[in-house]
Amino acid sequence: MKTYTNVFDLGDLKTALAEAFEIKKDRYKYENLGKHKTCLLIFFNNSLRTRLSTQKAARNLGMDVIVLDVNQGAWKLETERGVIMDGDKSEHLLEAIPVMASYCDIIGVRSFARFESREDDYTEKILNQFIQYSGKPVFSMEAATCHPLQAFADLITIEEYKKKERPKVVLTWAPHPRALPQAVPNSFADFMNEADVDFVITHPEGYELDPKFVRGAKVEYNQMKAFEGADFIYAKNWACPGVTNPADYGKILNKDMSWTVDAAHMAVTNNAFFMHCLPVRRNMIVTDDVIEAPTSLVIPEAANREISATVVLKRMLQSL
Numbered sequence: 612m613k614t615y616t617n618v619f620d621l622g623d624l625k626t627a628l629a630e631a632f633e634i635k636k637d638r639y640k641y642e643n644l645g646k647h648k649t650c651l652l653i654f655f656n657n658s659l660r661t662r663l664s665t666q667k668a669a670r671n672l673g674m675d676v677i678v679l680d681v682n683q684g685a686w687k688l689e690t691e692r693g694v695i696m697d698g699d700k701s702e703h704l705l706e707a708i709p710v711m712a713s714y715c716d717i718i719g720v721r722s723f724a725r726f727e728s729r730e731d732d733y734t735e736k737i738l739n740q741f742i743q744y745s746g747k748p749v750f751s752m753e754a755a756t757c758h759p760l761q762a763f764a765d766l767i768t769i770e771e772y773k774k775k776e777r778p779k780v781v782l783t784w785a786p787h788p789r790a791l792p793q794a795v796p797n798s799f800a801d802f803m804n805e806a807d808v809d810f811v812i813t814h815p816e817g818y819e820l821d822p823k824f825v826r827g828a829k830v831e832y833n834q835m836k837a838f839e840g841a842d843f844i845y846a847k848n849w850a851c852p853g854v855t856n857p858a859d860y861g862k863i864l865n866k867d868m869s870w871t872v873d874a875a876h877m878a879v880t881n882n883a884f885f886m887h888c889l890p891v892r893r894n895m896i897v898t899d900d901v902i903e904a905p906t907s908l909v910i911p912e913a914a915n916r917e918i919s920a921t922v923v924l925k926r927m928l929q930s931l
């Protein structure tokens with residue numbers, strides 16, 4: 612595995628799940644694979660789960676780990692080529708990437724959507740420069756349009772808790788005070804469309820996700836109708852993806868609190884499990900009673916981030 616940026620990089624999902632459950636049984640099974648190998652984790656944005664779980668995964672495999680918060684301590688980076696660098700940015704990505712790559716064997720990158728240009732975000736301009744100029748295997752720790760480590764952990768969680776062979780899984784939009792990326796819902800849809808589930812996406816009009824990720828999923832604008840009979844509810848906020856109206860890309864079009872997932876929503880489901888990637892804005896995305904209920908999986912879901920990262924890093928080490 613040379614890159615991990617989307618579901619297709621993982622190959623057959625049943626095989627990937629088998630590897631995940633093997634690791635879950637003994638997460639140190641491959642502890643010698645990463646001996647004298649270094650994993651560099653580069654963060655352009657904040658993180659708790661990804662920062663901790665990916666370090667743990669690298670250590671499970673015997674790797675050394677370096678964590679760099681680009682905007683805290685390193686030089687501010689220019690990402691545009693051809694720019695006269697007379698401003699506040701001291702270093703260009705085109706030097707920084709090969710320099711950083713010289714100190715490690717595998718690179719993880721977190722670089723959220725910037726909402727300045729839909730084209731720059733949806734062509735993964737930053738992540739692809741690391742892939743192109745580092746010469747090392749690169750995995751996404753949430754880039755502009757995808758968060759595949761999260762979605763793989765979500766799939767593992769659904770596989771562990773499902774009570775039927777083909778569960779109904781609903782991805783629901785919910786309100787948020789900020790304009791958040793589409794990376795998490797995009798990757799969740801990416802994975803659910805390849806998994807053996809009955810997948811439904813529900814959101815207000817105007818929030819249509821990119822067709823590249825929606826693919827054959829059913830889109831239902833009536834949230835309560837979408838929730839009927841659901842086995843899993845996956846809640847997330849995202850800003851306008853700019854599909855219906857490109858000029859609205861990155862905007863907040865709606866803060867309708869009737870989309871907040873509460874007990875009345877969960878009552879029409881098939882006693883569904885509740886999921887969210889975290890961090891979550893309580894009583895915006897979901898009410899306290901729903902996220903604290905026995906059917907809430909947000910903690911085991913977050914714990915599975917160690918497993919998804921260990922599988923991905925194992926495959927990258929095996930490809931060195």
Ligand SMILES: CCC[C@H](NC(=O)CCC(=O)O)C(=O)O
Pocket residue numbers: 753789791792793794795848888889890891892
């Ligand atoms: C794993 C999720 C990371 C990120 N979440 C946020 O930026 C939430 C920030 C906030 O709630 O203020 C997102 O929505 O993509």
Ligand SMILES: NC(=O)OP(=O)(O)O
Pocket residue numbers: 657658659660661662753761888889890
């Ligand atoms: N879910 C997730 O990736 O959390 P962090 O942003 O805290 O890493």
